[in-house]
Amino acid sequence: MKKWSCVFAVITCLTLGALLMVSGCGDQDKPAEAPKKEFKVGFVYVSPVGDAGWSYAHNQGRLAVEDMDGVTTAFVESVKEGPDSERVIQNMARQGYDVIFATSFGYMDPMLKVSQKFPETVFMHCSGYKTGERMGNYFGRMYQARYLSGMVAGAMTKKNILGYVAAFPIPEVIRGINAFTLGAQSVNPDVEVRVVWTKTWYDPATEKEAAKSLLDIGADVIAQHQDSPGPQEAAQEKGVYSIGYNSDMSSFAPKAHLTAPIWDWGPYYVNIVNQVKNGTWKSTAAWPGLYQGIVDLAPFGDMVPAEIQKKVLAMKADLTSGKTKVFNGPIRDQAGNVKIAANEIPEDKVLLGMTWFVKGVIGTTE
Amino acid sequence: MIQLRVHRRQELPIWHSCLIFSGAVLLSLGISAVMLAFQGKPALGGIMHLFQGAFGTVWALEDCLVKAVPLFLCSLGVAVAFRLQIWNIGAEGQFALGAIGATWFALTFENQASWFLLSGMLIMSLLMGGLWGLIPALLKLRMKANEIIVSLMMNYIAILLLDYLVYGRWKDSESYGFPMTPVFSPGAIVKTIGSTSVNWGILLCFLFGILVWIFFRFSRLGFELAASGENVRCARYARLPYERLVALVMIISGALAGSAGFLEASANLNRLQPSIMVGYGYTAIVVAWLAKLNPLYIGLASFLLAGLRVGVENLQLDFQVPAAFGSIMEGLILLTVLAAGFFTQYRIGLRKE
Numbered sequence: 001m002k003k004w005s006c007v008f009a010v011i012t013c014l015t016l017g018a019l020l021m022v023s024g025c026g027d028q029d030k031p032a033e034a035p036k037k038e039f040k041v042g043f044v045y046v047s048p049v050g051d052a053g054w055s056y057a058h059n060q061g062r063l064a065v066e067d068m069d070g071v072t073t074a075f076v077e078s079v080k081e082g083p084d085s086e087r088v089i090q091n092m093a094r095q096g097y098d099v100i101f102a103t104s105f106g107y108m109d110p111m112l113k114v115s116q117k118f119p120e121t122v123f124m125h126c127s128g129y130k131t132g133e134r135m136g137n138y139f140g141r142m143y144q145a146r147y148l149s150g151m152v153a154g155a156m157t158k159k160n161i162l163g164y165v166a167a168f169p170i171p172e173v174i175r176g177i178n179a180f181t182l183g184a185q186s187v188n189p190d191v192e193v194r195v196v197w198t199k200t201w202y203d204p205a206t207e208k209e210a211a212k213s214l215l216d217i218g219a220d221v222i223a224q225h226q227d228s229p230g231p232q233e234a235a236q237e238k239g240v241y242s243i244g245y246n247s248d249m250s251s252f253a254p255k256a257h258l259t260a261p262i263w264d265w266g267p268y269y270v271n272i273v274n275q276v277k278n279g280t281w282k283s284t285a286a287w288p289g290l291y292q293g294i295v296d297l298a299p300f301g302d303m304v305p306a307e308i309q310k311k312v313l314a315m316k317a318d319l320t321s322g323k324t325k326v327f328n329g330p331i332r333d334q335a336g337n338v339k340i341a342a343n344e345i346p347e348d349k350v351l352l353g354m355t356w357f358v359k360g361v362i363g364t365t366e
Numbered sequence: 367m368i369q370l371r372v373h374r375r376q377e378l379p380i381w382h383s384c385l386i387f388s389g390a391v392l393l394s395l396g397i398s399a400v401m402l403a404f405q406g407k408p409a410l411g412g413i414m415h416l417f418q419g420a421f422g423t424v425w426a427l428e429d430c431l432v433k434a435v436p437l438f439l440c441s442l443g444v445a446v447a448f449r450l451q452i453w454n455i456g457a458e459g460q461f462a463l464g465a466i467g468a469t470w471f472a473l474t475f476e477n478q479a480s481w482f483l484l485s486g487m488l489i490m491s492l493l494m495g496g497l498w499g500l501i502p503a504l505l506k507l508r509m510k511a512n513e514i515i516v517s518l519m520m521n522y523i524a525i526l527l528l529d530y531l532v533y534g535r536w537k538d539s540e541s542y543g544f545p546m547t548p549v550f551s552p553g554a555i556v557k558t559i560g561s562t563s564v565n566w567g568i569l570l571c572f573l574f575g576i577l578v579w580i581f582f583r584f585s586r587l588g589f590e591l592a593a594s595g596e597n598v599r600c601a602r603y604a605r606l607p608y609e610r611l612v613a614l615v616m617i618i619s620g621a622l623a624g625s626a627g628f629l630e631a632s633a634n635l636n637r638l639q640p641s642i643m644v645g646y647g648y649t650a651i652v653v654a655w656l657a658k659l660n661p662l663y664i665g666l667a668s669f670l671l672a673g674l675r676v677g678v679e680n681l682q683l684d685f686q687v688p689a690a691f692g693s694i695m696e697g698l699i700l701l702t703v704l705a706a707g708f709f710t711q712y713r714i715g716l717r718k719e
Contacts, residue, residue, distance in 0.1 A: 048689055076682045078689035081641035083634040087429050088679055094425070095683070105544065106641045129542050169533060171543040199529070355543040366533065 081106025419680025495624015
């Protein structure tokens with residue numbers, strides 16, 4: 001036993017030494033700096049890019065940036081929140097990336113820390129609430145598109161029970177559920193929304209099971225917040241309808257997929273990169289919506305009747321122009337207390353810190 | 367007719383086993399290179415790039431050390447239990463409880479002197495981790511419950527407890543409803559060493575590593591542990607206090623994992639939040655096996671594994687290989703090194719009839 005440990009140590013040392021030498025050599029062989037300096041843009045994703053979902057949508061945005069002249073992009077996927085993300089972001093900054101987009105809430109503190117050490121780099125954090133001198137934050141008003149998808153769901157349900165497979169009880173998700181519910185209620189006042197938390201962002205099996213549990217209590221339209229198409233598949237297998245999220249998920253469940261609130265990051269990312277190139281970039285907290293085209297509604301499935309489509313699109317036009325708002329008072333919480341008074345339009349701060357459900361949602365935010 | 371036969375080897379000269387193990391590592395690297403080539407990436411260049419990303423620069427080495435610290439502490443913990451053939455799969459949960467204990471202390475005694483806060487947090491993390499480890503031990507001794515199942519299941523309870531605290535009573539009122547505690551007061555944060563990114567917590571690794579080594583090498587209790595690990599029935603016959611030993615190793619094991627939780631929360635996150643759980647407790651089991659339960663080699667193995675993970679990010683960034691490639695490489699190295707262990711003890715011969 002002792003001898004083997006000895007042997008093992010020697011080997012590891014030898015291999016390590018050899019590899020260190022090899023990597024040292026590799027360094028020398030590296031070609032000299034590229035003649036023309038490319039503008040480098042890095043992306044950090046929390047999950048694998050895959051075929052659909054949150055990171056996929058951001059990657060579509062990256063591809064739009066990649067098409068710009070004189071710009072190269074790269075990404076690192078499946079980066080865990082916390083210390084791992086700090087290292088990845090810091091490495092990008094060290095390697096001279098000009099703009100870094102970090103696309104998960106948990107990257108906020110690490111990115112802020114790194115941004116203070118690299119004054120040459122522009123840091124952009126998605127879905128948080130902190131900004132720094134060199135760090136902007138951005139997100140989209142997804143709740144607007146959620147409201148529209150809620151209208152579709154509310155119009156298509158027969159049992160008046162909508163199921164919502166929710167990710168984590170944080171304001172972003174809660175806001176989405178509330179907007180979805182308000183949208184559904186606007187066309188169908190009797191509707192109720194049942195919420196199940198999976199506490200996952202990407203776990204196909206868990207998310208599918210959660211959808212099944214909602215189907216078992218009678219839900220006949222399933223909406224979701226996670227990346228995986230699991231809930232879509234569950235809905236199709238049961239022969240009911242579903243609402244996707246992040247990107248058009250109709251290819252996973254063509255018979256069930258009514259529509260989906262989706263992201264279109266491309267134009268926004270191209271715009272930011274242009275600003276940085278021109279030197280006009282400033283650190284801000286940006287929250288664009290339907291108007292800027294950062295959120296949208298995926299094409300309707302064939303089963304959605306034309307009159308409903310028309311109604312939803314009319315509402316979309318109103319939300320886009322700002323004629324109507326999603327969170328228009330009076331809005332009551334589950335207990336019936338008025339949280340947003342009549343004719344009051346809540347400040348963004350209220351929406352960003354939303355931790356209560358509107359009336360009509362069955363479930364808890366705990 | 368040709369037959370394959372497995373022979374037990376005589377004692378092998380060291381250089382020979384060296385050859386076998388380095389062959390194993392090279393084989394796994396070779397397969398990885400082939401996989402890179404299949405994706406249309408430079409095969410050899412990619413592997414070199416990986417090692418350069420992991421060990422090629424000073425800050426990369428620092429990054430590896432930072433990542434190796436929690437791995438080492440958790441792994442040292444499980445190795446202590448494995449010595450007695452007690453299969454503690456619960457390092458993940460003990461890590462969580464350590465973080466919870468330290469956070470409790472940091473939040474309760476805010477803005478106190480640094481020495482008081484840090485030592486209190488460390489003690490709380492050791493205590494909580496140790497207690498969490500003791501539960502499966504007691505259940506095993508009193509009710510003959512299998513410690514593998516119990517310690518594994520307790521991981522889920524620990525993570526839910528952590529969630530409950532950060533989503534509920536410890537939630538920062540200024541976090542817009544996001545699940546995390548307030549940032550610790552400055553005194554409760556383990557500082558980094560000079561301008562490096564490595565924090566002083568690395569001293570704990572050396573301290574605990576040496577203590578565990580001394581314990582097994584020189585103390586009577588350590589000897590009893592090793593002996594009972596070799597053969598439980600024999601140990602009982604020799605009147606060694608097996609029950610007490612089981613409880614003891616589980617406490618030590620849990621305490622070590624708990625201290626890792628303290629360091630992660632304090633030095634790296636500066637607060638408690640659910641993303642502290644990234645699976646160090648499970649990786650620790652792999653590391654302990656690779657290192658044959660020896661503290662020194664656990665240090666080496668944690669450092670190398672951390673290096674692999676750091677290096678793969680570099681590979682991802684510059685060659686755009688998928689993240690799963692890193693996990694595949696990790697699996698390959700494990701597999702070949704463990705298989706090499708077999709070939710150091712046996713050889714396969716052909717026999718013609």
